[in-house]
Amino acid sequence: MASVSVANARKNYGNLEILHGVDIDIQDGEFVILVGPSGCGKSTLLRMIAGLEEISDGRISIGGRVVNNVAPKERDIAMVFQSYALYPHMTVEANMGFSLRLAKAPKEEIKGRVREAAQILGLEHLLDRHPRNLSGGQRQRVAMGRAIVRQPQVFLFDEPLSNLDAKLRVQMRSEIKQLHQRLKTTTIYVTHDQIEAMTMADRIVVMRDGYVEQIGSPLDLYDRPANLFVAGFIGSPGMNFLNGKVSAEGPVEFVAEGGARLPLPAGLPLDRGQEVIYGIRPEHLVINQGGAIADVTLIEPTGAETQISATLGPAQIVATIRDRLALQSGDTIAIRPDLTKVQIFDAKSEQSLKNPLTEVLQPSQRSAS
Missing domain, CATH: 3.40.50.300 (P-loop containing nucleotide triphosphate hydrolases)
Incomplete structure (x- = not known):
């Protein structure tokens, strides 16, 4: 060896x-x-x-x-x-x-x-x-x-x-x-x-x-993905991504394209009006316990789990649940993210703003190579 x-x-x-x-x-x-x-x-x-x-x-x-x-x-x-x-x-x-x-x-x-x-x-x-x-x-x-x-x-x-x-x-x-x-x-x-x-x-x-x-x-x-690419590549189904901004006034929230508002994790280096990408995995979405309203487009039962595809404004999202809900295409649901699992990425650099505790190739190293 x-x-x-x-x-x-x-x-x-x-x-x-x-x-x-x-x-x-x-x-x-x-x-x-x-x-x-x-x-x-x-x-x-x-x-x-x-x-x-x-x-x-x-x-x-x-x-x-x-x-x-x-x-x-x-x-x-x-x-x-x-x-x-x-x-x-x-x-x-x-x-x-x-x-x-x-x-x-x-x-x-x-x-x-x-x-x-x-x-x-x-x-x-x-x-x-x-x-x-x-x-x-x-x-x-x-x-x-x-x-x-x-x-x-x-x-x-x-x-x-x-x-x-x-x-x-x-x-x-x-x-x-x-x-x-x-x-x-x-x-x-x-x-x-x-x-x-x-x-x-x-x-x-x-x-x-x-x-x-x-x-x-x-x-x-x-x-703790270091950037948008890793977050999207690792995991199946893939992570949901929403484009939007940090709210310009009022409570510090994420405002998605289309107007949906979602909570942000505390302690991140965010500026008012900053363009960010909101990432949440399908299994980290809670259904019908308050939150933003989405329109169901597809239900895919797999036995142990059910995958729900829905639209949140212009974005397509997927939620994975273990409960057996009586849902069908055209229904509306409320989605709420598990805030401890939310990932936030800078829209320009696509780097994570949560400082993951892993070995990461920094942008400065990449440009130097």
């Missing part, structure tokens, strides 16, 4: 800069997930750590050793890709032990490591099968087993569950997390799925356009 350090890492393709001075420190044994929309640079960064992409500037260290110019096979890492990349003519056992055979490891050692990995992953009864006789989840386990037998310092996962159906993805998420808890090997995992990130990671690195937007634990990012 080993720590991984990425210091001021940049990646250029000609005059086009893809990564803009990324800094991440990953502790020994930590499970860190790089998450962000397509094109944000997360897979490029993972491939740079693996040595599959050259680093244009900066430094990458694994276990305290700078690996900028070290070949991938000498970095003591193992990578699991979105594609299983199994040899179709080889059995499961042969696929899992292939890298050890290339390294000319003793036969008994190869057999022992493969059997141990197969036991961890529940593949003992499949060792004699070929990939064509396996399900998608079983093939992904074989790909993971091939990485485990190498006993690397670091596991790298590049969207390994993208090819699986929804039910199997949930199962595999649990299995990968349990695997990490058992092996305690440093793991870096790339996904665009924020649910995967929230349920699996010790810490999440949120990326956008080649920059790190915020680093923190899943609940840190959920409860």
Whole structure:
């Protein structure tokens, strides 16, 4: 096992800069997930750590050793890709032990490591099968087993569950997390799925356009997003956003476009008339216990919860409730936010005005890079 350090890492393709001075420190044994929309640079960064992409500037260290110019096979890492990349003519056992055979490891050692990995992953009864006789989840386990037998310092996962159906993805998420808890090997995992990130990671690195937007634990990012992008990206359904201003006179309130008034958290650095964005998650809205009036447009019962879509002036909002209310499209409801959960963002900078207690890339750092 080993720590991984990425210091001021940049990646250029000609005059086009893809990564803009990324800094991440990953502790020994930590499970860190790089998450962000397509094109944000997360897979490029993972491939740079693996040595599959050259680093244009900066430094990458694994276990305290700078690996900028070290070949991938000498970095003591193992990578699991979105594609299983199994040899179709080889059995499961042969696929899992292939890298050890290339390294000319003793036969008994190869057999022992493969059997141990197969036991961890529940593949003992499949060792004699070929990939064509396996399900998608079983093939992904074989790909993971091939990485485990190498006993690397670091596991790298590049969207390994993208090819699986929804039910199997949930199962595999649990299995990968349990695997990490058992092996305690440093793991870096790339996904665009924020649910995967929230349920699996010790810490999440949120990326956008080649920059790190915020680093923190899943609940840190959920409860204290540093900016509008992180607030909108983390959480499903997404956070509701209302454009408006701080009231110019009278009680200090938020006045949304359309005139609806909502309470503001105390102690924020707000000026009268300041343009702000009011953020509140669907599950933090209380229905029909006073508050602003909204018009219901859609009711979506899911069993345990009901999602209510409504309009508040020109804005569309979603509320998630556990109560079973007799509502239908066209009804009016009163909505009241849980004031302790409200997020307020500056309309110009899109930065949070609640000073989140997480690692944040400040605007000054971004402009300097």
